[in-house]
Amino acid sequence: MWKLARFTAKNLRQTRRFSAAIPGPCIVHKRGTDILHDPWFNKDTGFPLTERDRLGLRGLLPPRVISFEQQYDRFMESYRSLEHNTRGEPANVVALAKWRILNRLHDRNETLYYRVLIDNIRDFAPIIYTPTVGLVCQNYGGLFRRPRGMYFSAKDKGEMMSMIYNWPAEQVDMIVLTDGSRILGLGDLGVQGIGIPIGKLDIYVAAAGMNPQRILPVMLDVGTNNQKLLEDGLYLGLREPRLEGDEYLAIVDEFMEAVFTRWPKAIVQFEDFQMKWAFETLQRYRKRFCMFNDDIQGTAGVALAGLLGAVRAQGRPLTDFVKQKIVVVGAGSAGIGVLTMAKQVAWKMMGSPENMEANNQFWLLDKFGLITKDRKNLDPAAAPFARGFGPGEIEGLREGASLIEVIKKVKPHVLLGLSGVGGVFDEQVLKAMRESDSPRPAVFAMSNPTMNAECTAVDAFKYAGQNIVFASGSPFENVDLGNGKVGHVNQANNMYLFPGIGLGTLLSGAHFISDGMMQAAAECLASYMTDEEIQKGILFPSISSIRHITSEVGAAIIHAAVAEELAEGHGEIGLKELMHMSKEETLNYVARNMWYPVYSPLVHEK
Structure with a gap:
């Protein structure tokens, strides 16, 4: 059993030191308002004057330059003001108000959004993830403002191989996929289930340091049997009954083939599929593609x-x-x-x-x-x-x-x-x-x-x-x-494990996620708490230490993959290096590969 090291402030500082090193310049092919409208490159009022000059931003922003830390403090002040102003309101109203303010930041400035999320994960996870994400999915038609992720539908049969190239990222590491058939305990929500992959991948970024430019939420819309949605004027999905049998599997098959043709090293997490398709797809794909089902x-x-x-x-x-x-x-x-x-x-x-x-x-x-x-x-x-x-x-x-x-x-x-x-x-x-x-x-x-x-x-x-x-x-x-x-x-909460499973699998280079790797992750988490904590009835650690937990779970996944001869290495780290890593070296390897949000210098190139 993989024995988990205790979380300390030193561990957190090490993780941030590895992942928050000063970034190199980022080449952009946009100028002016195009940059301000791109949430990945936008720094709001944080663009230094030199960047404003070379990117054509002079006059498009207020003259004062606000630092990243000042922007962070300003957002948190707005959030606390919202909390104060919604006291006494119904819980659902408050939850959606909090989700909206975070979602607006996500739409505008992804770097600041993920910094806010990482530093306040204990408070914000229940908003961008369970339980508020269920409420968001139920009200998705009315909340929709801009698309996020990709939508493949039954109407796209025969076109998915070309559609997958519409996604702008050259490389995708992590995909979370749902067909909306069993969203949490809420049942069939059809296309509105896209909120689940979006929320899960935000957790991947916050907990595992997955690069947000290399993640992809996907909705597989094969119809819905929810009559209320079919009659809803705001419903954005296909207005037809769900596909079944071979017709259904043909759609999922085509999607999986398209994904792994373009991104052969990607990992796909299946999420919130109804039971019959959850087991069917897990058995159908787990030996052919690098995938797992989080619900199972x-x-x-x-x-x-x-x-x-x-x-x-x-x-x-x-x-x-x-x-x-x-x-x-x-x-x-x-x-x-x-x-x-x-x-x-x-x-x-x-x-x-x-x-x-x-x-x-x-x-x-x-x-x-x-x-x-x-x-x-x-x-x-x-x-x-x-x-x-x-x-x-x-x-x-x-x-x-x-x-x-x-x-x-x-x-x-x-x-x-x-x-x-x-x-x-x-x-x-x-x-x-x-x-x-x-x-x-x-x-x-x-x-x-x-x-x-x-x-x-x-x-x-x-x-x-x-x-x-x-x-x-x-x-x-x-x-x-x-x-x-x-x-x-x-x-x-599954967030104790799935980020480490995804990150560890990616860094091991494994093309198959075995039962042994899953058990190693579970046993790693089980060993985290001290006997004294266990005797108090505390079985799981604080969500506040989720990055460290994920580092340890990811390291356990890597060691299990090496032991089962499934690892192939990742990037400059080959199988030979993985085989000779100590537990401490593996932990440092995982921590070094965690993305941390800082503003990169932007350089324009035509």
Whole structure:
């Protein structure tokens, strides 16, 4: 297991020193207002006088030159003023107001935008990412001002190979792709799901230092089955039912071929595909292209790190993970992904398939109740986790047993929700967890956005007991338990892993992302917290240290790729250099390759 170094101020200074070195000049082929209208090159009032002269900007800007730091302070003052002026307004109104002010900055000045985001990631991640991004997607038609990313639709069949060359960047490292079919827990939002790739890639820039000129959000519009959207005059997507079967796969096939023809070293992250296509596309492409599915594999990695942390919180060795009784509510792509990775890790700990078969530690439920081998039309993805009637079975638990029945009979160590059904962990269910066989049971309410969380943090500690370990997908405040005690809320957020997975894969030069690489990332995150923190119920680190966490996860990915002989090297660093890097050298290599926003000197060239 990759052991994570502790985050320190020195680590952060090193990361910034590597990535924020004085940049060389940037050649531009624009002058005058064309530069001011390009968010990548625009510095607003920050253009020095010499640049104003050589770029034809004299007279197009107020005469005073404002430094980058002064611009930063001015924006933050505006943001704080907005916070003050919206006090008492409905939460959705406030969230969208905050998103708008950040989005306007993004549209105008990308360098300043990413600096603001990086330095305030803990406060701004919930705005540009979950949970506010769900609200943005729901209202996308009315919020749309300018296009961002690329849109490929069913009407573009046969044209994608030429369309991909319409994107101006010569090189793209990271693509986040969605078809809008299952946006968070909100369902089919069609083309409005583009907000998800945009938000995810902003996190890639902030957390992993991906160069924002080399990222690409993509919407694959194959129609929508959301009748409300089809009747909405502001809807911007195709007004027709979703493609299915071979017609659907033909569109995705064509897109993937086009992407990797132009950018053979790119990485594609599949995001928010409905379950059947999430698994189908993962199996279809993972051996042919460098891709992964964040809902299946990223969620699994973060959840696994939480599950391993829960074992440590009980004061038990990690090898006791195989003895944990885990009830999972939600048999979609995320739930199945978590179970698959957890089963692989348990298998590795137990050493043989025979032991694993005799130690079935998972109980999986969907909207119809407990899934067993008696289930009619059993989904192939859920089949490996269906309960039988052999060793380890509990008398009285049959097909379709309710959640409360399962908890009372199994007395699980962990109750994990990925159902997308808000409030499914009600008072009765949470009180039943008090009878857990664990001295410190875990309740994970991981569905997004906040309104879809299986329970709130307050209810979890109130009904399941003050000694529980709690994690959620959306942010909740810590809970005051009285007498100076705090119920710690752990946000089991995919942003702890996917930036490091993407960056580590890129820097390793791997053309395939293996299960071993994913497990290395999860185990890296699981080892981050000290025993003292774990005993307090803190399973995940502060988002404020996300760049350092990403450096470590990225380094773990590289070492796993080298160990599995999948690495080929990146840029000037070849396989030979990667093979001989120590852990510290690998960490420094990752940190050095993180982009950090500073204004580059601009030089005009015709």
